[in-house]
Amino acid sequence: MAQTYLRLVLLLSFAGCITSVTGQTIPQQLDSLDQYLRTHTPTDTSYVRALNRTAWKLLFERADYTRVDSLLDHSEALAKKFDWWLGLATCYNNRATRYHLSAEHRRSLLYFQKAVEVTEQYNLPKDQLYAYLGNVAVAQGKLGQWEPMMQTALRAIRLQEQYKLQPRYANTYMAVADALKKLGKARQALPYARLALAIDQQSGNKQNESVDENKLGNLYDDLGQAREALNHYRASLKIAQAIGFELLQTDGLVNIARMLDDLKQPAAGLPYVQKALLLARKQDNKEAMSTAYNTISQLYQSLHDTTQAEAYLKKALALANTLQDKEKIKTYSQELADLYAGQNKYKEAYAFQLQKNQLIDSTVTVRTNAEVQRLLARYETDKKEAQIRLLQKEKQLQQKEADRARWQANALLTGAVLLLLLGAAVTAWLLNRAKLRRLQEAQRLRKRIAHDLHDEVGSTLSSISLLSGMTDKLLTDNRPETAHRMVQKIYTDARQILEAMDEIIWTINPGNDSLQRIALRLQEYARPLMESKEIRFLFAIDPDLENMPVSMEVRRNLYLIGKEAINNLVKYSEATQATVRFERRNDQLTVLIEDNGRGFDPALPSLRTGQQSMQDRAKAMGGNLTIRSAPGQGTTLQLTTEVA
Incomplete structure (x- = not known):
């Protein structure tokens, strides 16, 4: 739900980028723009301006992505022909916005970055570069690239401060706050969120101000400061009600109810969340309805009314299943398991616990006592x-x-x-x-x-x-x-x-002392995980290796390295295709695990876990493990070892 109203705020900066490069002789209305394109010849940059503006209007007034793509193809070709780089940068920004609106975030990031590259290469206006950098940060956030998102937004802020650019975009400061929050640094995020709020208050943008207050509440919520969070949630709700911002009203009402529950006032929270449920139904927002049902269940649990708590939690789970929201399904299933266990209904508890466990994409780690x-x-x-x-x-x-x-x-x-x-x-x-x-x-x-x-x-x-x-x-x-x-x-x-x-x-069963058994075991482990993430999966083994025996030590470490690598691929790569191959090269076993996911920089501290453990296991079996990756270029893991 938060992502929806965040997008509405950020699109204001996209619109600013377009207004800054459009000419005065180009019509403003969509019908007039269509007439202009039909009656004029593409002989100068005015036609490129008209193409860009028409595409922009179509994005928000009709969401006609097919025609937008055609217009922008034409605009890009003409801008390059006329060497008009301002128009080309605008074209790339429009195309990025088109992919942003259709939730194709990788392609959106690619074209926002192209807009930045053109702006820098041809020394276009700094205010335009400032806005484009903010857009890149937004796209990186959509892909969960929190560290790059923070660095990009900070670069935009430094540019603004260096050239005293106006207006300042509050969303750039809030992007830094969002990244720090995702990185578990809520306290460091607070100054940036407050700056964003101050900018929106100064500009009189009440919608953004309401969002900023809600985000400040989120940060104090993360810090365990329920009373301070409650104050910001109330301020956000008051503004949202004044301007009729119903989407944020729903979120604010739920947040207020949660904070009252944390402050041991669950009965006081019920009217707020019930009002949120009415608004969600009015909007036909199933995600918001699911969240409201879950919050009502939590309040009734605090009030020791397990019957009502169970009923609302089941409604929340049913909507989560309808939305196919795996995170909510896992959360609500676990809560139902805990609720039933608290009532001595262990059969029901086990059923929901099993349902939750089947959704977990993690490897059971065996440690040493x-x-x-x-x-x-x-x-x-x-x-x-x-x-x-x-x-x-x-x-x-x-x-x-x-x-x-x-x-x-x-x-x-x-x-x-x-x-x-x-x-x-x-x-x-x-x-x-x-x-x-x-x-x-x-x-x-x-x-x-x-x-x-x-x-x-x-x-x-x-x-x-x-x-x-x-x-x-x-x-x-x-x-x-x-x-x-x-x-x-x-x-x-x-x-x-x-x-x-x-x-x-x-692992210790002598009957499994062959590479074929290891490969089959890894394939059985990987396939359901890949299917759960809709990843096209190819598994291949060199026929020369199928009956080759391996020692228990090599078998054990090879299997655990494979599991860890597959688990990390499924959890973090966001890939659409993955391959696992067992090959024989120069009397050595080579295992390749590749994906076309988002990749990462191996030289930087990684959010992935287990890389050091895999390296240690490779050394223990006398092998060598190399990991090749780069942002946006997928990841290749190669393990080589002697098996004969």
Whole structure:
């Protein structure tokens, strides 16, 4: 819902860019513009102006994207023919705006950047460059590129301050605030949000002022300052009501209700959110209706009315399913699971918990519990040493018997006895060596199992034990609601243990000692994740590798690297196509995982997780991992290792 009214604010800057480059002789109305284009010959820049203005008017008055594309193609060709770079920059800005309105944000960013490049290359007016930079920041925000968005907006602000450009665009300052908020730096975002508010107050733009107040409320909300957030939400609502800005009224009413709930006044919040629900129904805004239903459910939970809470939460989930909003579906499913668990309805709770878990795109991470590992290693070491001492004693006894027999034997049998003793010694040594090797191999396997398993088994079971004890105490203290949440956490932890156990058992199973098994396992893991994100997925394995055996160490690290890479691809890349290939190159295994997503700069701190873990695993298996990527150019991960 916030994105909708934010777009309305930002389009004011787009319109400013067009007005600044249009001539006075070009008609203003769409019908007159159509007549002008039909009756004039494209012989000078006036015709390019008319094309650009007509495209702009069509965008907002008729949303006729097909004709807009045709007009802008013509405008771009003529602007280049006449070497009129101001018209070309305007054309690129119009095309970017067209893609912005149709939610094609990658293409929108590309053309906003082209507008900036032309403006800089041909030294066009600085106020136009200032506005275009603000548009680039908006497009980067739509793609979740928060760090680049902040840097672009700050560059625009520095340009404005250097050349004293007017008017100042409040949305540029708010873009910095939005980026900092998304980066978890709400406190640093506050000064920029306040500046944006001051600019809109000075210009008298009440719609923007209402949005700014709401955003300031969001920031204080993130900082846990409910009372300060409530003051800004009330100010936003007051302005929105005065100007009839119903979309923001709906958002403000819900936010006020949430803050009153945080301030332990849920009953006072109900009238606000019920009014928000009426406005959302009037607008037929299903997203806003879903949010309002969820907020009403939270208020009724605070009022201990579980019947009403359950009814409204189910309505919220039904709308989220209609909208196919996966984030809301996950959130509402989890809330229903918690609500049912609090009522001892564990069957219903499990159903919604399972529904939520099926939507989670993350890998279960197996970590090491050092204390448990050390205890198991000490036990196994003591056991091994005892067995070695026993073997040594047996060998000593055998040697003594052999010596006694040698001295008692007669001369005729000396050679035979010596030969037999030699054979016995060699046999005993080989047997001892084989037994010792088996013990050492068993020891390494046990240590590996301890390394992969005991954090999940040790720490999670310890957590379950602790929660069980707390549950008994909470029940004794007559706190059944809290005890029920503890029970919910216990069976969630137990399911995680089962998932981890299944993965570890697969890893150590000798029947999986082939690259074909690893590839099939990764394919089974990746395919549903790719389908959930509508990513075209290709999985290929070199036939020469299908029956090649691999050690447990290589198999384990190769599988975990593949899972981590696939998980990061699905979560962060925004790709439409991905490929996983297993190839044999120069007697080495090469695994390639590629996507055509948004990419990133490997030299900068990454928002993705697990890269260092993948590098460590590659080194542990004697391999080499390289990651090639650049913003907007996708990502390629290449792992090479010896397997034979």
